[in-house]
Amino acid sequence: MMTVAEHYQKGVATILAGATARDAADAMKARSVGSLVVMRDGAPAGIVTDRDLLERVVADGKDAGATAVADVMSEPLQVASPADPLERVVELMSAHGIRRVPVVANRELVGIVALDDVLAKVSEELSDLAEGARREVGGAQRAARTRELARDLGERLREAGSQIEQLGSDAKHSLLRELDGLRERIRSRKG
Amino acid sequence: MPVGDYCEKPAATILGNETVRAAARRLRDEGLGSLVVVSEGRPIGIVTDRDLVMKTLCSRLDPGAVRVDEIASRPLVTIEQDRSVEDAVRTIRDHAVRRLPVVDDKGALVGIVSADDLLALAAGELSGLAVAARAQRPSGSGCGRQAQ
Numbered sequence: 001m002m003t004v005a006e007h008y009q010k011g012v013a014t015i016l017a018g019a020t021a022r023d024a025a026d027a028m029k030a031r032s033v034g035s036l037v038v039m040r041d042g043a044p045a046g047i048v049t050d051r052d053l054l055e056r057v058v059a060d061g062k063d064a065g066a067t068a069v070a071d072v073m074s075e076p077l078q079v080a081s082p083a084d085p086l087e088r089v090v091e092l093m094s095a096h097g098i099r100r101v102p103v104v105a106n107r108e109l110v111g112i113v114a115l116d117d118v119l120a121k122v123s124e125e126l127s128d129l130a131e132g133a134r135r136e137v138g139g140a141q142r143a144a145r146t147r148e149l150a151r152d153l154g155e156r157l158r159e160a161g162s163q164i165e166q167l168g169s170d171a172k173h174s175l176l177r178e179l180d181g182l183r184e185r186i187r188s189r190k191g
Numbered sequence: 192m193p194v195g196d197y198c199e200k201p202a203a204t205i206l207g208n209e210t211v212r213a214a215a216r217r218l219r220d221e222g223l224g225s226l227v228v229v230s231e232g233r234p235i236g237i238v239t240d241r242d243l244v245m246k247t248l249c250s251r252l253d254p255g256a257v258r259v260d261e262i263a264s265r266p267l268v269t270i271e272q273d274r275s276v277e278d279a280v281r282t283i284r285d286h287a288v289r290r291l292p293v294v295d296d297k298g299a300l301v302g303i304v305s306a307d308d309l310l311a312l313a314a315g316e317l318s319g320l321a322v323a324a325r326a327q328r329p330s331g332s333g334c335g336r337q338a339q
Contacts, residue, residue: 021248022248025245025248025249026248026249053248055219058215059212059215059218064248
């Protein structure tokens, strides 16, 4: 079973709940990120994204220098623990329409799982499966194993296809690159 | 397939003289991620949700006072509608853009194609490959078993 422990990034961009929306924009720009985990009393309390700033500050006509991050962040925060199955996190993302889930151990923020990273992992597996299936082709004595691999591959592709529809554009973009690479590899090995 | 047959039509647009705040409201209310900025009937740039935030708040500008054409990404990378989808993929990759406005031979806006749309195509192709691979596969063992 794949767990969160192997798939989270350890550096997380954070901001204090009392900082302003303008501070948040500055921090996102400086760190080239689209979201910040909002910290209150040493624990993660919410998450604020560039889209939140657009919808709740810029569109609303609020003064960014006088609006607290706590007033525009998304809460309650969905979090995962390092021991959680990765599947559970993907379900959380899908159920709440989110792409990043902070990882908390003993009430302390230790990292974040990004959908992009999970997708990269799925693509890697797809690639392994495709490679496995290719190697097995023609080995008659191992045909059963080949069929199994091909079935797995087909199922995973179908799953990936249906999941793609629900993903955010960043994640899709990343998956596009992964799939493209995979397609190239499959093609080059055919020749 | 020509990209003009595949792109989303029409593309969401905004006039260059509207404010960043007006653009932000459009994106929020219509659930959009970007708007093509149009001036005198021609696409001249594009603004994304992130642009609207970063290019005003980080520069201490008032979103209610800044015009969209002041912060739009220019020059706009576009593709002609009769070019192929593969050309669109290449253009998106070469220019590191996520959204590509599609224009006619006179430069008028026809629609827009995104990396997301092209991903759906790529995924479809991959599934096709998987089906093809399966059909070609266990010829040896399959025939052998049938013969027994």
